[in-house]
Structures are given as C-alpha cells and as structure tokens.
Amino acid sequence: MRTMAGQSEKQRAEAGDGYRLMLSPRRIQKRIKELADELSRDYRGRVPVFIGVLNGGFIFLADLIRHLQIDCEVDFMKISSYGDETMTSGWVKLLKDVDCQIEGRDVIVVEDIVDSGLSIQFLHRRLQRFRPKSVKYVALLLKEGAARVPYCVDYVGFRIPNKFVVGYGLDQAQLLRNLGGIYVKEG
Numbered sequence: 001m002r003t004m005a006g007q008s009e010k011q012r013a014e015a016g017d018g019y020r021l022m023l024s025p026r027r028i029q030k031r032i033k034e035l036a037d038e039l040s041r042d043y044r045g046r047v048p049v050f051i052g053v054l055n056g057g058f059i060f061l062a063d064l065i066r067h068l069q070i071d072c073e074v075d076f077m078k079i080s081s082y083g084d085e086t087m088t089s090g091w092v093k094l095l096k097d098v099d100c101q102i103e104g105r106d107v108i109v110v111e112d113i114v115d116s117g118l119s120i121q122f123l124h125r126r127l128q129r130f131r132p133k134s135v136k137y138v139a140l141l142l143k144e145g146a147a148r149v150p151y152c153v154d155y156v157g158f159r160i161p162n163k164f165v166v167g168y169g170l171d172q173a174q175l176l177r178n179l180g181g182i183y184v185k186e187g
Contacts, residue, residue, distance in 0.1 A: 009172075009175050010175070010176060010178060013166065013167070013183050014179065018186055018187060019184065019185055020184045021182075022160065022163075022165060022181070022182045022183060022184050023158060023160075023168075023181055023182040024181050025168075025180035025181050028140070028168060028180075028181065028182065029063065031140075031157045032060070032063050032064055032140075033067050035067075035138060035155055036064055036065075036066075036067030036069075037067070037069075038155060039064075039068060039070075039108065039155065040068050040070050043070050043072075043106065043108075044070060046070070046106055047070070047071045047072060047073065047106075048070075048072050048073075048105070048108050049072070049073045049074070049075060049100060049102055049105050049106070049107050049108070049132075050064075050065060050073070050074050050108050050110055051074075051075050051076065051102075051107060051108070051109050051110065051127075052074065052075075052110045053076075053077055053078070053079060053110065053111050053112070053119070053123070054076050054078040054079075054095075054096065055078065055169070055174075056113065056169045056170050056171065056177070057110050057111055057112040057140075058169060059112075059168055059169035059177070060112055060140045060157075060168070060169055061074070061110045064110060064138070075099055075100040076096065076098075077094070077096055077097060077098055077109075077126075078094075078095040078096035079092050079093060079094055079095060079119055079122065079123070080092070080093045080095055081116075081119055081122075091118070092118050092121075094122075097126075098127075102127070102130045102132045103131045103132065104132070104133050105132050106132070106133050106134045107133075107134065107135045107136070108136050108137075108138060109123055109135065109136070109137045110138050111137065111138070111139040111140070111153075112139070112140055112168075112169045112170055113139060113140065113141040113142075113143065113165070113170060114137075114139045114141070114142050114143065114151070114153055115147075115162070116147060116148040116149065117147045117148055117149040117150065117151035118149060120137060120151040120153065121149050121151055123137075124151075136154040136155070137152065137154050137155070138153070138154065138155035138156075139153045139155070140157040140158065140168070140169075141157060141158050141159075141160050141165065141170075141182070142156045142158070142159050142160070143160055143161070144161060144162060145161070145162045146162045163185075164184070164185050165183060165184055165185070166179065166182070166183050166185060167183045168180065168181065168182050170182065172185065
C-alpha cells in the first residue's frame, strides 16, 4: 500500500506518521534473550517441540530459538481469528496443523500476541488431541483487559494495554510485519 506522497505504510510508521513506537527493537531483543534463558533453564536435558503460530509468530520464534541453549525441534500451525480486521472475529479457524509427532513430547507454543484468549483455548484443545507430555505457551505480547475466555500463558514477553499494535510480525491487513519495533496505530 502506498500513500499519496509515495511513502509506504512502513515508512509512515517509522516516521511516526499515524503510529507511535511502543517497544523498540533493542528492548524486544533484550526481552527475547531473557525468555530464551528461562526456557533453556526450564527445559534443560529435554528436547521440546516449539510450535510457532503463523503468520505473526514467525519472527519471534526465529529470534527466540536462536538464543536457546538447548536442543529443540520446530513446527508450525496456522490459525485465523482476525482476517484483515483490527478486532478478533470471535471464532478461530485452523489453516495448517502440526506435521511433527508430538505425542509424549514437551510442546511450547509460540504466539506473537494473546488478547481474547480464544486462540490459546483453540490451540490447547487441538494439541491435546495428540496427547503431548506437556504444553506451555510463550507470547511476546499479552494484552491486558482483553480476555474473553480464561487462559494461561506461561512465559510473557511484555504486558501491553488493550491497543491495536503492529510490527515485529504483527500486521494490519498483512502489512507492517516487517517493522523492527512494535507500534501503536493512532487515530
């Protein structure tokens, strides 16, 4: 998407035109390293399967596993609860299931953001069908005050206000995932 002045939406966001930086790339990377250290301690001597939730979680997952000090496997699931909207639709649709064997394994689900809890609830029910040994959840962002159902996230990068955010994998109509920081859309 291009604006009238020829700037991309990414350029507008980075310039602060309609967007405000919430979390800098440096702050994000520091916190991801801390999460990886915690996971490495908690899963020492084990080989967990990290399941990245597409599309938004791919950048976070890539950075997270690079910092791990343990062996791990990686797989992906793809779900949709937003479409191109800024508010959850209230239902979750499975677009891609896990491919690897997770029965009897430690599973760590990696989400970019958790807000209503509907995605976590859906993923938990889905993954339990495969009889894993354990399932834990790590989210880069947890929106406070947005829960619609009870849920548990075991590892949280940042707690943020209930605002629509973009960048670092999070999108608006599939754009702005490639911002290095996380921005709040203003207005």
